[in-house]
Amino acid sequence: MEKVGEKQGEEDGAAPAGGGSELGQKSGTKRVPERGDDEEETPPTKKPVTDHSVKVASHYNKLQEVGLEVRSQSRIFYMRNFNNWVKSVLIGEMLERVRGAGSRNVSVLDLGCGKGGDLLKWRRGGINRLVCADIAAVSVEQCQSRYEDMKRKSYNNEKIFSAQFITADCSTEVLSEKLDDPQLMFDICSCQFVYHYSFESEQKADMMLRNACERLKPGGFFIGTTPDAYELVKRLEASDSLTFGNEIFKVSFQSKGSYPLFGCQYHFNLEGVVDVPEFLVYFPVLEHMAKRYNMRLVLKQRFSEFCEEKVKKEQHRNLMMKMMALELFPCEVGGRQASESTEEYSHAKERCCRAGLRQVGTLSRSEWEAASIYLVFVFQKMA
Template identity: 80%
Template sequence: MELQSAKTEMLNEGGDVEGGGQKSQMKRRQEEDDGRVSPPKKLVIDHSVKVASHYNSLQEVGLAARSRSRIFFMRNFNNWLKSVLIGEILDQVRETGPQQVSVLDLGCGKGGDLLKWKRGGINHLVCADIAGVSVEQCQSRYEDMKKKSHVNEKIFNAQFINADCSKEVLSEKLDDPEQMFDICSCQFVYHYSFESEQKANMMLRNACERLKPGGFFIGTTPDAFELVKRLEASDSLSFGNEVFKVSFGSKGFYPLFGCQYHFSLEDVVDVPESLVYFPLFEHMAKRYNMRLVLKQRFSEFFEEKVKKEHHRSLMMKMMALQPFPCEDGGRQAADSRGEYGHAEEHSVRAGVQLPLGTLSRSEWEAASIYLVFIFQKMS
């Protein structure tokens, strides 16, 4: 009854999410309740195996190959954004004084954030992911990182768990059954769990139930409202550009759980995903005594954080933006001049001299699908 009332409440707040309009959707539900209309039967498919198989099959490539990627700068931009998010949250955790910092990386993948946790000086890390091959590669990266560290350099200890965190209780797999965490980080992963209410809740339970009071649940996920807006503006059931494509099965009806779409991004992602209706996500998090601290689109987060000198410096170090135009005969990520028209327009409008840092138009369009979220556990 609690979830049903929440659905009704959220439909009243933003009725377009679960239908072509609030009134028509509510009318249909009333007719279903009266027995006049049979609700459409939907074949429920579990995409977990497909997702795990996709990420297990991704080949590990070297720096040289990654630098030739069409989305090289976008990936660096996303990495910079995560670095800023993680760094600022670690600072907040330590505001209460020196302590042993423990982190859960939920959906760790191949370990792309290991260096961020190392630079953050944490003490303990638990990495969990549905893809067994990815977990093995993550553990291998960690072992290499330890070998290459200096004699007096302190490296966090770590545990690696291969598990479907939308189905299995993670606390039962911890080496230390009493382990509690200061931070749970869930980067570009949580949306897979919104395939069903049960999966979304289990993922949330794994993220939040072992957090200490005052601990943080942070992450990045696609913005459902932005995806639906772009779909409704499209003449077809898909939208995208030369680096990404999003395809839906239909328009006008967007269930709160299991609203599937297919997302492909260059050679990195090609899997089914689910819309995360954020008001419902926030409502569910309250069950675990979590309050929303921040929800920002990538563009908003970038515009705010880039104002700080140390974030700008990190951005240059991580090559998170591409110089436009390229200097010294360098090659732009995209061949089309139109891919950088926005940079030229900004230069003229803001009176900024070229070259300036940017992403190609296609990369901006892909990156701007996502949002950042921060929840904190109440005492």
């Protein structure tokens, strides 16, 4: 799907079926404010091969950067923040594990960096070296500009990580050949809402995996977020057509009943953000392929499961409030909900009544149906 949390929003309890992730709040709690002639002729019956990477790059290059005020008016504002919170928790916890294992100088590869939506996360994590790579040249330029701006505005005594920015199709090009430091090894490779684009073919999926894993240190992590193929197929099979979705997103397949391991294309459209072809990632195949690079799967969770587990910790709940990852229902006097439809919040209303709460933190039903397509994964390089 899209690059949620960057192309779907920058950084500044399991949900009920069809509902939203919720945090109950007692009366008085308020919201915290805060990507030639010699050529043979093509037979008439043969269709030209489409490189979908070109479409993806073109789409993201055309996306305009907007400010917080514009983003806050988006129908998917809270979903964007929620997905960004998931990334923040994942990245923060993995940095803790790396440091807990004894790493002092932490190096990170952001594979599919987009416009740099995770730069602040790496800054907060106190890393030493960052390599950002993406297929969209305009996005990489904006990412680098954002980094330079961050350095200029940093405090005098704050040491900002060094960085390299690479424009490359990481599903067809060898990234290690483009590194300024050919000996550089990484503690973490982060691939957020990107890997599914590479499942157009086995060759592309393997190259993306090679770029993610071959330069990892022993014990290093390959982390990311990607759509859950099982969930997408389940929703497609339950649909009376080749399309499913709601008022904010739509997924369209070309057929159903048979799903190839590679090149199983669908089209994803998310309001104002994404309108591109994507490919199902059959996770058992990804897990098998990862073994070629001495990687083992240590975590795979749906967003709902991940959220239910992480909100048990106070620090993650506080971050959720700070990032406005959920909206309050009912909203404060004079405010408005993300959707005017009362049905979009029936689950939140039921929760308030059942638990005797004045307000709950939630996502609208449509936003949760979109967000709950995704899963979190973590692979580790075996020693």
